[in-house]
Amino acid sequence: MKNGFFTFLLLSFSIFSQEPIEATFIDKTNLNIDTLVGVDNFNTLYYIKNNVLSKKDDSKTITYNNFQLGQISSFSAFNPLKINLFYKNFNIAIILDNRLAEIFKIDFNTLQPYRNVSHISTGNDNTLWLFNQDTQQLEVFDFKNKISLAKTLPIQNVVLDIKSNYNYCWLLTTQYLFTYNYFGTLISKIKNDGFTSIAESDENIILKKQNALFYLKKNTTQFIPIITPNLLINQFLLANETLYIYNNETLQKFQLKTN
Template structure:
């Protein structure tokens, strides 16, 4: 029985080792951007160019600019009705609607409970996830009531990236990849094996290591490589099963297919 058990175990690892995703090329388009933010199911692209935030559809391009706040550090368009822009130098977040009209401004410098924010991402309802650099904690912040709904235990290593959806938040640090639910409870913790960026798609995670991408299915710890034909990956984004890679002013579109 023990001999049979080891044979089955060996075959299982062999099958797992061969599993991968192939990125099948579909098309490429020109895109002049500094930072690709996201692309939705309708092909609308969101990006930053010269500290201006753009929304580009097949027929129209609109933009938002705030010269008073200087450098636009990051943006998140997971909820296109409540897009958040983070101006790190001024410790300020701007919330935009789908027409890129300003609907809310959060100046963390003026709060009675001052917060020194390092990273920002989308939350549910009227919340955003923020990483409080002074406390080294991740917080779910309600920007209308100006209160913290949830917070995590302190994180001991340097934060590299932060992504979220309505249910979960992923925090990539130099040492670990943490997964939290919207109550701020830690539900998973994986070692960081050299990853430098992450994105999420339908609770699945895609990680970048050097010039390679890796896929982690939800409710599964298996890390699956994505074959990208040695394409230089400056930035990347996934919508459902479509992979977008931005490099050298070109946005290339691929279909993810399991091998």
């Protein structure tokens, strides 16, 4: 197929804006957990403590555990009806419904071709984005029919983090931040200047560099510094224009003024 049929933006440099974004404090909650998984628009909190996934709202807390599979290595609550957990040591993914009941189990060890998976994230319908370490490819994987719907070209970088929505996947590596669409087509490639983790909401990205956060608005190339209080940024999430920062003791909520 001719290259002219595809249109994508290939960027090999990063541009830093000189005007930072102010993060306005809203409130904070005392929290003693191991890992913050997600916060939805209804203030439902997803977290992991002692290798148990919990979903907590104003009325109750429900939990899920699968200790025989070892430590939970990655997770996504982007789609609350199909939450995914990945157990890297066993190369197995678990899909949960909104009650944290198991609805699918994907054992990549038993599939042909074999996939040595390092990262997964939520895709559209019955799909996952997964990174195959052996082929160095990102795949759109249909976990119901156990087939790949799309694959990227090999990526010769170490993967640090992965985030996705129904249409796009952001792959942060040691050298670049890649953006791919649902068909496995490269949309953008921006040089990574020390970022180690990312969060996504509405195709806007937050990136962490040391103990500082930067904002990348969709369809732009400017990494904009975010002004935050002097606190440890252990984990962070973005929901609409609300930034959540967990510092091992409290979950703090901030409004971002991005306009």
